[in-house]
Amino acid sequence: MIQTIEGVIDSKGRVRIPGGVRLPSGRRALVTVLDEASPVEVPETALLSEDVLSEDWLREEEEDAWQHLQTEK
Numbered sequence: 911m912i913q914t915i916e917g918v919i920d921s922k923g924r925v926r927i928p929g930g931v932r933l934p935s936g937r938r939a940l941v942t943v944l945d946e947a948s949p950v951e952v953p954e955t956a957l958l959s960e961d962v963l964s965e966d967w968l969r970e971e972e973e974d975a976w977q978h979l980q981t982e983k
Contacts, residue, residue: 919943 917927925941966972 917941 913931915927915931917925919925919941
């Protein structure tokens with residue numbers, strides 16, 4: 911099973927995983943280095959519901975209902 915776990919790379923280049931993780935020995939890992947120092951906190955439920963909610967948000971009726979709030983160019 912592939913698992914994604916957030917960690918921090920210290921000043922000596924060591925990867926630290928807060929809270930640790932227990933895995934059978936002999937596992938490999940891929941490390942992705944992110945540009946930002948700390949991630950923006952976005953609730954997981956917001957990310958998971960975005961696709962479903964966009965079905966309603968992008969309907970023509972919704973566009974018409976909120977048109978009065980759009981700025982004119």
